[in-house]
Amino acid sequence: MQTTRSESLFQKAQQFIPGGVNSPVRAFKAVGGKPLFIKSAQGAYLFDEDNNRYIELINSWGPMILGHAHPMIEKAVVETVRFSPSFGAPTAREIEMAELITTMVPSVEKVRMVNSGTEACMSAIRLARGFTGRDKIIKFEGCYHGHGDSFLIAAGSGAITMGTPDSPGVTKGTANDTLTAPYNDLAAVRQLVEANPRQIAAIIIEPVAGNMGLVLPQPGFLEGLRQLCDQEGIILIFDEVMTGFRLAKGGAQERLGVKPDMTTLGKIIGGGLPVGAYGGRKEIMDYVSPAGPVYQAGTLSGNPVAMAAGLAMLHHLNDNPSIYTQLDNITAAITQGIAQAASALGKQLTINQIGSMYSLFFTEEPVVDFASAKRADLEAFGLYFRTMLAHGVYLAPSQFESLFVSVALSQADIDQIIQANAISLAAVFKK
Ligand code: KE4
Secondary structure (H helix, E strand, C coil), X not given: CCCHHHHHHHHHHHHHCHHHCCCHHHHCCCCCCCCCCEEEEEECEEEECCCCEEEECCCCCXXXXXXXXXXXXXXXXXXXXXXXXCXXXXXXXXXXXXXXXXXXXXXXXXXXXXXXXXXXXXXXXXHHHHHHCCCEEEEECCCCCCCCHHHXXXXXXXXXXXXXXXXXXXXXXXXXXXXXXXXXXHHHHHHHHHHCCCCEEEEEECCCECCCCCECCCCCHXXXXXXXXXXXXXXXXXXXXXXXXXXXXXXHHHHHCCCCCEEEECHHHHECECCEEEXXXXXXXXXXXXXXXXXXXXXXXXXXXXXXXXXXXXXXXXXCCHHHHHHHHHHHHHXXXXXXXXXXXXXXXXXXXXXXXXXXXXXXXCXXXXXXXXXXXXXXXXXXXXXXXXCCEECCCCCCCCEECCCCCCHHHHHHHHHHHHHHHHHHHHC
């Protein structure tokens, strides 16, 4: 692939933007090579500035579950923006969005719109602390809840990719109030709770973890957290920024049958525009200003254009639940193809998959937490990533990310993805 225009744009970008990107993981630092600058996207395809076409398996890190430039989303945006993109005043659409979310995610009885997943998670933690009067939180190693100070402790996603899971600039005071445990380790959580009696406001978790690569909750883990939170008066927060509206209409909590006290949302909820949300039990949410004392605000929260795009997306998913079966089938076909390609080479890989999310680890051991994810062969992953890209398939540029499948993939696309995997795995294992 000829990528001279992307290379010159990256050169120029670094003069004006830290690292040349507006989000670190986009810089390809973990996988080698230089980032591609994308000019357009359509359905299952990205087109870079050198007019190369790639089949998409990130989909803007989750939002583009229907594929890119869906006409329904475009229509909603165009029809709304002409009445001015923002008022900074309440609108009827925000009520429609809030009501629809409470229908699709029943544990959410009231919801507040914000502008990103980070904002949703930061606000949810502040609310849990205000509601309980407690200061500490528990998060899990390798989970990522955005770049809020309280979360940049043993954080996954770009933080681990860049080697800063505990970022400079986070004060000791803040870090002291964030306790961490290994994912899937209920005993470790129980120990933290016993060691900090009546001091823990919330446990925040990705119910299916996507930020150390995809890691699934083991049977009983989420149920155990639910029981512990009930016993101890701790708020259980499911961070469904990735899994919300993706693993089911009602997200991971619907698919896995465990009900949190609060849920944070993002990505799909905005149909590709900047939207986040946090919601939960009425008595908790009524603690949020101006109904209650916990302050949180945002100039563009509930923005009309973003609401229009998000409503078009969520109504479509809510009205067409067969999309989730379609996504499951497409993703299963891809992961089975990869497993067959690996076994044809006499090699074993670990592939974690649920619904339309999957990750591939170059290790033979099960990947069940951050420690096991970090033992995967990262160099092999880099070669795999670059070879897939050279064969026209665009993956997340880090081992510590999940892939996201869209319904826009055709059978020919699936065949090409499997074929590119066969070639890339051969390149890795021949090395
Ligand atoms: P944003 O602030 O990036 O909208 O959302 C933060 C966030 C919160 N919770 C979860 C579970 C998330 O996955 C995220 C953001 N996800 C990353 C991808 N791992 C966004 C990509 C990026 O950082 O550029």
